[in-house]
Amino acid sequence: MTILGILLSVSGCAHQAGSQLPNSQVRDNLLGTVITVSIYEETDDSIFDDVFNAISLIEQRMSANLPDSEVAGITAAAGKSPVMVSEDTFYVIKQAYETSIASGGAFNLAIGPLVRLWGIATEAPRVPSQAEIEHVQNLLDYNAVRLSDDDRSVFLELEGMSVDLGAIAKGYAGDVAGKIVREHGVGHAILDLGGNIVTVGGRPDGTDWRVGIKNPIAGEQGYIGSIPVKDKAVVTSGIYERYFESGGDTYHHILDSKTGYPSCSELLSVSVVSNSSTDADRLTTAAFVLGLEDGMDFLKGYKNTEAVFVTTDFEIYLTPGLKDSFKLADDRFRVVGE
Numbered sequence: 557m558t559i560l561g562i563l564l565s566v567s568g569c570a571h572q573a574g575s576q577l578p579n580s581q582v583r584d585n586l587l588g589t590v591i592t593v594s595i596y597e598e599t600d601d602s603i604f605d606d607v608f609n610a611i612s613l614i615e616q617r618m619s620a621n622l623p624d625s626e627v628a629g630i631t632a633a634a635g636k637s638p639v640m641v642s643e644d645t646f647y648v649i650k651q652a653y654e655t656s657i658a659s660g661g662a663f664n665l666a667i668g669p670l671v672r673l674w675g676i677a678t679e680a681p682r683v684p685s686q687a688e689i690e691h692v693q694n695l696l697d698y699n700a701v702r703l704s705d706d707d708r709s710v711f712l713e714l715e716g717m718s719v720d721l722g723a724i725a726k727g728y729a730g731d732v733a734g735k736i737v738r739e740h741g742v743g744h745a746i747l748d749l750g751g752n753i754v755t756v757g758g759r760p761d762g763t764d765w766r767v768g769i770k771n772p773i774a775g776e777q778g779y780i781g782s783i784p785v786k787d788k789a790v791v792t793s794g795i796y797e798r799y800f801e802s803g804g805d806t807y808h809h810i811l812d813s814k815t816g817y818p819s820c821s822e823l824l825s826v827s828v829v830s831n832s833s834t835d836a837d838r839l840t841t842a843a844f845v846l847g848l849e850d851g852m853d854f855l856k857g858y859k860n861t862e863a864v865f866v867t868t869d870f871e872i873y874l875t876p877g878l879k880d881s882f883k884l885a886d887d888r889f890r891v892v893g894e
């Protein structure tokens with residue numbers, strides 16, 4: 557499930573200037589993934605509790621699977637009544653809604669019924685029948701999600717609809733975690749939320765971190781390249797993150813609500829670099845479903861946003877801001893252009 561890794565060159569002089577070895581803590585029971593917080597300076601341990609508690613609260617509010625979450629409450633009231641939610645949840649749902657509109661439904665916050673049909677997040681995923689897919693199709697209409705700023709409420713017009721924040725909530729958690737770390741006065745840290753990377757500052761020596769772009773071939777490990785970042789988030793959507801096999805075919809977890817099937821394009825993965833981890837998360841999912849050409853066009857609408865697209869032909873496409881700084885690390889892949 558790990559998506560991206562940090563390439564930290566812990567060199568022979570790591571013991572100089574304090575230590576380059578981080579003070580790290582890991583949790584493997586939050587947001588369905590492994591979360592590692594690494595602080596590259598002296599710090600008191602309360603920072604870790606503050607970060608993990610905040611992420612836990614986000615999960616309790618936004619999980620589609622926890623029966624008491626705010627998202628579950630919205631689903632339970634679908635077709636009946638609006639549900640008032642916390643500021644956090646409303647913000648994330650609004651971002652997800654706007655991304656759905658902007659991407660023409662490539663990102664679709666109302667994709668919940670389809671995700672459930674495929675059992676994506678369960679131990680027993682399966683390929684649904686065409687009839688089952690057709691049956692949920694009218695429940696996937698993001699235009700039938702009504703948001704009211706006045707009372708921060710969310711209303712799903714049809715019974716059976718549900719919102720799924722799986723493509724954005726982890727990104728939001730990264731922003732919240734980064735903010736907490738900075739509020740503790742920390743200037744150098746790396747947060748890894750199941751492969752969503754948030755960097756706080758640069759390395760202790762002032763240089764950029766190098767974040768690895770994970771090899772997107774399912775079942776393989778390692779990195780195909782790396783990019784330099786400072787105070788940025790790097791998030792990847794890829795076919796290798798979660799998938800299952802059935803009847804000799806492989807099915808991954810990013811669905812196209814227009815076909816009802818896993819998004820089928822020429823892409824293995826899309827990574828987005830942004831100041832905001834929420835933005836990076838929502839935009840990678842949208843770009844992945846849009847495909848190489850439309851995804852690249854779509855991202856042009858967002859400032860300070862760079863991306864790495866990797867195709868099934870092992871070709872790497874970079875946005876202009878990464879052209880000179882991307883370092884290839886796997887010669888089966890080649891950088892072919894914009």
Ligand code: AMP
Pocket residue numbers: 661662663664665667671676720721722723724792793794797809810811812813837840841845
């Ligand atoms: P990500 O890895 O950020 O691309 O998010 C994938 C997760 O978001 C899946 O596990 C689903 O819970 C959900 N999801 C799947 N397809 C979509 C989609 N087209 N739009 C929005 N969320 C999706």
Ligand code: MG
Pocket residue numbers: 722723724793836837838839840841
């Ligand atoms: Mg995403």
